[in-house]
Amino acid sequence: MNPPRRIAHLDMDAFYASVELLRYPELRGLPVVIGGSRDQQPLAPRRRQPPFRAPARLRRPRRDHHRDLRSARARRLFGDGHHESRQAAPDAILLPVDFAPIDTTRACSKPPWRNRAAIEDRGIDEIYIDLSEHYEPGESPDALRALAQRIKDAVRVATGLSCSIGVAANKLLAKIASELDKPDGLTLLAASDLAKRIWPLPVRKINGIGPKTDERLAALGIHRIGDLAALPAPFLQQHFGRAYGGWLLAAAHGIDDRPLVLSSEPKSISRETTFERDLDPRADRETLNEIFTTLCAGVADDLRRKACLGRTIGIKLRFADFQTLTRDLTLATATADAQQIRRAARECLRRVTLDRKLRLLGVRVSALVPLGSPEDQPRQGQLLLCARS
DNA sequence: TCTGGGGTCCTAGGACCC
DNA sequence: TCTGGGGTCCTAGGACCC
Numbered sequence: 001m002n003p004p005r006r007i008a009h010l011d012m013d014a015f016y017a018s019v020e021l022l023r024y025p026e027l028r029g030l031p032v033v034i035g036g037s038r039d040q041q042p043l044a045p046r047r048r049q050p051p052f053r054a055p056a057r058l059r060r061p062r063r064d065h066h067r068d069l070r071s072a073r074a075r076r077l078f079g080d081g082h083h084e085s086r087q088a089a090p091d092a093i094l095l096p097v098d099f100a101p102i103d104t105t106r107a108c109s110k111p112p113w114r115n116r117a118a119i120e121d122r123g124i125d126e127i128y129i130d131l132s133e134h135y136e137p138g139e140s141p142d143a144l145r146a147l148a149q150r151i152k153d154a155v156r157v158a159t160g161l162s163c164s165i166g167v168a169a170n171k172l173l174a175k176i177a178s179e180l181d182k183p184d185g186l187t188l189l190a191a192s193d194l195a196k197r198i199w200p201l202p203v204r205k206i207n208g209i210g211p212k213t214d215e216r217l218a219a220l221g222i223h224r225i226g227d228l229a230a231l232p233a234p235f236l237q238q239h240f241g242r243a244y245g246g247w248l249l250a251a252a253h254g255i256d257d258r259p260l261v262l263s264s265e266p267k268s269i270s271r272e273t274t275f276e277r278d279l280d281p282r283a284d285r286e287t288l289n290e291i292f293t294t295l296c297a298g299v300a301d302d303l304r305r306k307a308c309l310g311r312t313i314g315i316k317l318r319f320a321d322f323q324t325l326t327r328d329l330t331l332a333t334a335t336a337d338a339q340q341i342r343r344a345a346r347e348c349l350r351r352v353t354l355d356r357k358l359r360l361l362g363v364r365v366s367a368l369v370p371l372g373s374p375e376d377q378p379r380q381g382q383l384l385l386c387a388r389s
Numbered sequence: 390t391c392t393g394g395g396g397t398c399c400t401a402g403g404a405c406c407c
Numbered sequence: 408t409c410t411g412g413g414g415t416c417c418t419a420g421g422a423c424c425c
Binding site: 264273 | 392400
């Protein structure tokens with residue numbers, strides 16, 4: 001007989017901020033804001049800051065540094081406290097974002113259990129761990145709690161950082177559970193806890209319900225997960241379609257059969273940049289051209305690093321009014337060549353009327369194949385075409 | 390909440406082929 | 408010659424996630 005499914009979701013607490021505090025322990029307890037430069041910015045001069053030398057070089061945050069800091073993502077990664085402290089304390093210390101130590105931390109964070117459990121990576125600061133095999137018939141909840149605590153301890157020993165863990169019967173519930181007691185939380189969620197602990201939560205807590213769906217649900221008077229769970233399936237399917245409506249209801253009842261995804265090949269690789277100021281297609285033509293070339297080179301670089309070729313080349317534009325559009329083009333053969341990518345991307349660009357200022361430019365390569373694979377060749381139809389002409 | 394960068398997945402229409 | 412249904416590919420857009 002299979003043991004009951006038992007999935008842990010592990011989420012690092014305020015990851016970026018924590019990593020930086022690890023590097024500069026003397027900053028602990030001070031108001032810290034993280035934001036600003038990355039190493040390669042097409043329009044670097046206005047954004048770039050001098051390298052941080054703690055703690056001698058403390059700077060006042062400047063308003064124009066922080067287009068990105070106010071995003072929801074930033075708040076999540078840096079922690080609300082850091083965000084708010086900037087409003088409250090204009091003298092807060094400004095640290096540049098530096099991804100290098102994060103990679104290190106990430107590498108460090110794996111060994112303790114890597115070989116003993118199935119792990120799904122979810123980006124930079126989250127994983128799912130399948131603990132089903134660690135079940136012993138008749139064990140007490142205390143044993144499970146102790147196991148989760150050992151994992152937290154191992155993370156702290158390996159990285160010096162704290163994390164929050166939720167354990168439940170599936171990924172959906174484990175993810176919600178890990179958030180219930182943040183930071184440094186440990187939450188076990190049994191099936192019988194659904195009504196008491198999950199149903200009172202806002203629907204947004206469900207991974208897969210974003211701002212749009214939240215808004216649509218609110219318009220129907222549905223705010224909490226329990227509201228959702230109480231609805232008849234036909235009602236939801238009428239408003240959200242068969243598949244999504246069905247999924248919403250299942251999610252509200254804590255039902256989720258998704259397996260852990262233990263490995264996966266990249267499906268697309270892209271580079272994009274938001275300009276420091278909106279750019280005019282005509283007046284800033286030169287600048288845009290440079291950025292465009294840099295983006296193509298960057299994507300080509302990433303493809304090479306990941307040993308991939310791609311057949312579909314696409315662009316992404318965002319206008320000053322935030323309207324966003326994409327164009328793509330599929331080639332006869334996959335490529336990782338910067339020139340070829342640039343030519344195809346320019347083809348795409350030609351299909352767009354550039355009559356407004358631009359805010360963002362992006363280049364994407366998809367339909368990826370591993371370098372040297374059989375598909376890394378002209379497609380059959382194309383061969384035929386060549387043979388005929 | 391005036392919105393960064395890198396992704397995934399889904400939907401939908403049209404082209405094209407059998 | 409016309410009609411039809413199914414499958415796959417291409418393209419565009421959108422929602423969502425970390």
